[in-house]
Amino acid sequence: MGVKKIRVGMVGYQFMGKAHSHAYRDxxxxxxxxxxxxxxxxxxxxxxxxxxxQGKMGWDSYETDWRKVIERDDIDVIDIVxxxxxxxxxxxxxxEAGKHIITEKPLALTVDEAxxxxxxxxxxxxxxxxxxxxxxxxxxxxxxKLIEAGKIGRVYHYRANYLQDFIMDPNxxxxxxxxxxxxxxxxxxxxxxxxxxxxxxxxxEFxxxxxxMETFIKDRPxxxxxxxxxxxxxxxxxxxxxxxxxxxxxxxxxxxxxxTFEATRFAGGNRNKNxxxxxxxxxxxxxxxENMNNLEVYFADxxxxxxxxxxxxxxxxxxxxxxxxxxxGHIIGYEHTFIHLIDEFFRGIANDKQPAPNFEDGVKNQIxxxxxxxxxxxxxxxxxx
Ligand SMILES: NC(=O)c1ccc[n+]([C@@H]2O[C@H](COP(=O)([O-])OP(=O)(O)OC[C@H]3O[C@@H](n4cnc5c(N)ncnc54)[C@H](O)[C@@H]3O)[C@@H](O)[C@H]2O)c1
Numbered sequence: 001m002g003v004k005k006i007r008v009g010m011v012g013y014q015f016m017g018k019a020h021s022h023a024y025r026d027x028x029x030x031x032x033x034x035x036x037x038x039x040x041x042x043x044x045x046x047x048x049x050x051x052x053x054q055g056k057m058g059w060d061s062y063e064t065d066w067r068k069v070i071e072r073d074d075i076d077v078i079d080i081v082x083x084x085x086x087x088x089x090x091x092x093x094x095x096e097a098g099k100h101i102i103t104e105k106p107l108a109l110t111v112d113e114a115x116x117x118x119x120x121x122x123x124x125x126x127x128x129x130x131x132x133x134x135x136x137x138x139x140x141x142x143x144x145k146l147i148e149a150g151k152i153g154r155v156y157h158y159r160a161n162y163l164q165d166f167i168m169d170p171n172x173x174x175x176x177x178x179x180x181x182x183x184x185x186x187x188x189x190x191x192x193x194x195x196x197x198x199x200x201x202x203x204x205e206f207x208x209x210x211x212x213m214e215t216f217i218k219d220r221p222x223x224x225x226x227x228x229x230x231x232x233x234x235x236x237x238x239x240x241x242x243x244x245x246x247x248x249x250x251x252x253x254x255x256x257x258x259x260t261f262e263a264t265r266f267a268g269g270n271r272n273k274n275x276x277x278x279x280x281x282x283x284x285x286x287x288x289x290e291n292m293n294n295l296e297v298y299f300a301d302x303x304x305x306x307x308x309x310x311x312x313x314x315x316x317x318x319x320x321x322x323x324x325x326x327x328x329g330h331i332i333g334y335e336h337t338f339i340h341l342i343d344e345f346f347r348g349i350a351n352d353k354q355p356a357p358n359f360e361d362g363v364k365n366q367i368x369x370x371x372x373x374x375x376x377x378x379x380x381x382x383x384x385x
Contacts, residue, residue, distance in 0.1 A: 002034060003028075003033075003035070003036050004036070004350070005036055006035040006036065006037055006038065006076050006349065007037075007038045008024060008038065008039055008040055008076070008077045008079055009040055009041045009042075009069040009070070009072065009075040010042045010059070010078075010079040011042075011043045011044075011066040011069060011080050011082055011086075011090055012044065012080065012082035013042050013044045013049070013050055013053035013054075013057070013081070014053075014081075014225060014226075015081075015225070015227060016081035017042070017053060017057070017081045018057065018227075019081075019133075019334075019335060019338045020079055020081055020102075020338060020342070021039065021059070022057075022338070022339075023338035023339045023341070024037040024342060025037075025039070025058060026339050027339050027342050027343060027346070030324040030339065031324050031339070033343055033346050033350075034346070034347065034351075035346040035349060035350050037077075037346070038060070039057075039059045039060060040060050040061065040072075040075055041059060041060065041061045041063055041069050041075065042054050042057065042059040043063040043065070043066045043068070044064065045064060045065075046064075047062075047064050050063075050064065066082075066090055070093050070094050071097070075099060076099065076100060076349075077099060077100045077101070078091075078099045078100070078101050079102045080102070083176045083177075083183065084104075084106055084108065084182065084184050084189065085109055085182045085184075087103050087107060087108055087117070088109070088113040088114075088116060088117050090103075091103055091117045091120065091121070091128075091359075092116060092117060092120040094126075095117075095121045095124045095126050095128075096120065098124060099126060100126045100349050101121060101126060101129070102129045102342075102345055103128075103130055103131065103359075104130075105130050105131055105132055105194070105197070105362065105365070106184060106185075106193045106365060106366060106369060107130055107363065107365065107366055108362070109183075110184070110366070110370065111363065111366045111367050111370050114359070114363045114366040117359055117362070121359050127345070127348050127349045127354060127355065127358075128354070128358045128359045129341070129348070129356075129358050130357050130358060130361055130362040130365075131338070131341060132193075132194060132197035132357045132361070133337040133338050133340075133341050134197070134198055134274060134289065134337060135197065135198065135201050135337075135341075136321065136336075136338075136340035136344070137287075137289070137292045138314045138315070138319040138340075139287055139293060139295040139312075139314040139319070140198065140201075140202075140287060141319070141320035141321065142295060142312075142314050142319050143202060143285050143295055145320075146285060147202055147203065147278070150282075151282065151283055151297075152278065152279075152280030152281070152282050152283040152284065152299075153280045153281035153282035153283070154256075154280055154281045155203050155255060155257040155278055155279070155280045156258065156279050156280060156281065157257065157258055157259075157260075157277070157279040158199050158251075158253065158257055158258070158260075158276065158278055159259070159276065159278075159279075160195040160198065160199060160259070160260070160261045160275065160276045161195075161261075161262045161263075161267075161273065161275050162191040162192060162194060162195045162262070162263045162273070162274045163262070163264055163267035163273040163274075163275075164187075164191060164229075164264070164267065164270060164272060164273070165265065165266065165267055165269060165270055165271065166229040166265060167217075167245065167265045168265070168268055170217045171220070171221060171233070171235070172220065172231060173220055173221050173222060173224065173231045173232065173233025173234075174219075174221065174222050174223060174240075174241060175225045175231045176224070176225065177225070177243075178220065178241045178242070178243055179241075179242055179243065180242035180243050181242070183243055184369070185213075185243050185247075185369060185373060186213075186215070186243030186245060187244050187245060187247050187264050187265050188243075188247040188263060188372060188373065189369050190263075190265075191263045191265070191274070192247055192261060192263030192369070192372070193365055193369060194274060195261055195274070196368050197357060197365055198274075198276055199253075199259060199276070200364065201357070202276070202278065203255065203257055203278065204253055204255050204257075205253065205364070206251050206252075206253060206259075206368050206384045207251075207252045207254050208251070208252050208371075208382060208383050208384060209249050209250065209251045209252075209368060209371050209372050209375055209381070209384065210249060210250045210251075210375050210380065210381040210382070211247055211248060211250070211261075211372040211373075211375045211376050212247070212249070212375075212379075213244035213246070213247045213372075213373070214244060214245060214246050214247075215241055215245050216245045216266055217241060218241055219238045219239065219240055219241065220238065220239065221234055221235045221236075221237065221238055221239075222234050222238065222239045244376075246263070246264035246265070246266055247262070247263050247264070247372060247376070248261065248262045248263075249261050249372045249376075271290070272289055273288060273289065273290055274289035275288045275289070281300075282299065282300050282301065283297060283298050284297070284298040284309070285297050285298075286309070292333070292337075293313055293314055293331040293332065294311055294313055294314065295311075295312045295314055296309045296310070296312075297310055297312060298310070313329060315329055315330065315332070316328045320340075321336070321340045344356075367384055367385065371383075371384055
């Protein structure tokens with residue numbers, strides 16, 4: 001009783017297209033959300049490929065021009081899972097058509113573009129969300145609860161590494177992720193943006209940053225992504241890499257904490273090692289996406305002899321979201337973070353309450369991305385306005 005339909009149109013159909021499609025399909029199976037998604041239409045430029053995706057991922061129809069999806073009056077939500085340079089145009093058009101919007105990260109290519117997107121959703125009164133899905137791992141949500149409850153006290157250090165290695169081979173093709181005009185930045189915006197979001201979510205706002213960026217492989221064979229983090233290239237034609245392969249930066253937070261961040265796609269052996277460690281006056285918390293169900297915690301007031309990090313498997317009823325699935329110890333995975341995010345998004349729409357992270361978070365994130373880039377260029381600390 002009381003469950004209403006919500007009609008979704010998605011633009012893009014590859015890596016994130018699959019993650020989001022799965023989330024819509026599984027959401028009503030596990031969660032009592034007031035809205036039940038109808039997978040109405042999926043859009044892509046290549047008719048054969050989008051038609052195949054439509055059938056495989058369970059969408060009712062397809063379009064080869066995203067504008068048609070936005071024009072349709074049987075669509076309530078636009079989901080943007082295309083490369084970064086397309087987010088602004090699609091989101092602004094969707095907002096003007098009165099659709100609620102979920103977009104992948106980073107919000108845009110520049111702060112200016114990101115602010116225009118925020119302005120469009122606010123002016124048109126639609127709900128908006130940015131897909132920083134790692135916030136929605138139950139262990140991360142629980143870490144937030146521990147910090148809010150004062151369990152680690154004043155925070156001194158926030159230490160984040162996001163380590164991948166999928167472009168280490170110099171023959172890995174020059175895909176959209178390696179072109180500034182399409183992606184904005186490299187490791188910084190692709191994965192560092194997630195670390196920035198987790199830091200903001202867990203301990204609060206940035207005050208200033210100082211960073212440096214490096215591009216190790218300057219030229220690569222031209223190519224394209226083929227799903228997941230795979231790609232294919234043409235070994236005859238080469239092109240220039242115009243974004244960072246790796247970035248490291250320091251941060252000061254408004255609350256006085258010191259942050260150290262590293263994001264790289266050249267950390268051999270690390271496939272998706274998205275990690276943080278937080279050290280406070282009363283304890284420490286650390287998390288690693290590759291063991292995403294676990295949280296390691298240390299409390300300074302543990303009795304003598306028992307002091308040290310302890311491992312919590314965050315699969316109990318008390319841990320956010322996870323009670324919807326299996327008995328304790330029966331772990332969940334990457335795809336579930338997207339289900340939780342969509343659950344939050346639809347609750348926001350149903351209850352007329354703006355969910356988070358949203359375009360405002362996207363703008364704040366973009367300001368930090370731009371500041372790190374500026375700092376690297378100008379070799380100095382940059383204030384976060
Ligand atoms: N939340 C996460 O953890 C996460 C992970 C990966 C990617 N992302 C983000 O998701 C977005 C998509 O990344 P992906 O890995 O799915 O990319 P992808 O290359 O796998 O898929 C991109 C899709 O967009 C389509 N597309 C490309 N250019 C287009 C254009 N000009 N107009 C319309 N469609 C176009 C492609 O055909 C494809 O379907 C990016 O913004 C990326 O940063 C987020």
